[in-house]
Amino acid sequence: MMLAFILLGALAIVGGVITIAAKNAVHASLGLVGTLLCVAGLFATLNASFLAATQVIVYAGAVMVLFLFVIMLLNANQPVTERDPVPYVRELAGIGGTLLAGAFVVLAFTFKDPRPLAEGAEALRGGSALVMGETLLTRFLLPFEAVSILLLVAIVGAVALVQRPAAQPDGVPDELEEPVGAPQEERRQVPRGAAPALMQTRGAQDGEVRA
């Protein structure tokens, strides 16, 4: 048990360091996937088997796929700038983070368990879906219903936010429509393979097409 904790904990910290230090955003998200999987393993060692499964499915699965999808959609896998807006922000953040971690560790060691650990682990009954469901549908009933409304709002909001603005009355978005009076005969003569080059050198396009 101790060995599992040390291994998973060390891997989680390594994944976290990759997340905050990797230049490439895809590498950073893969580091976070590693951390999330390790945290799922730690949940399993804490008698929370249902949460461990949920962590893998929801976090390491759905959420990270969404992240990778957006990173690739925005082509944001390279760092935007090396310039820091605040001087020494990295050094200051490093010092602050170290101090915060130190404070948390000191605080953690002041914690005393209110009852023997084995007894508490026994009371959780493995943290199965049965135990969670009992709590969720009795004491957490109102948050449960509120969260379901929140998820609905999130779905509608996400769709509304990324919607393309103002389609034409005919239902075809502006950028897909043919420009009025476009020389359609010339377009057909362009060979398919030449399309990217033509897009780059727009000036040379007309000459090549006519030749």
Add this chain to the structure above:
Amino acid sequence: MVPTTSYLALSGILFALGMIGVLTRRTAIMVFLSVELMLNAANLALVAFARSWGDPTGQTAVFIVMTLAAAEVAIGLAIIVAIFRKRETTNVDDLAALKG
């Protein structure tokens, strides 16, 4: 059995790592990734407390936090995509139109 303090210390370290990421990364997506790291650190502490008290309330709270985080990611990434379409950047320093 691993003591609760070890889990809490690990949770604190992960939280601090996430905070460093939020402060130093310049892309909105990377800031979001770091926030996810912080949320997970808090979840780990909650689950450790749940075992310590032998009460599944902590685990249920983590379940709700996970749902909230998923909703937050969906909305946040949609906002980032919308901003990127308008401004062609997700650099948080360039998105300071509401500053001051």
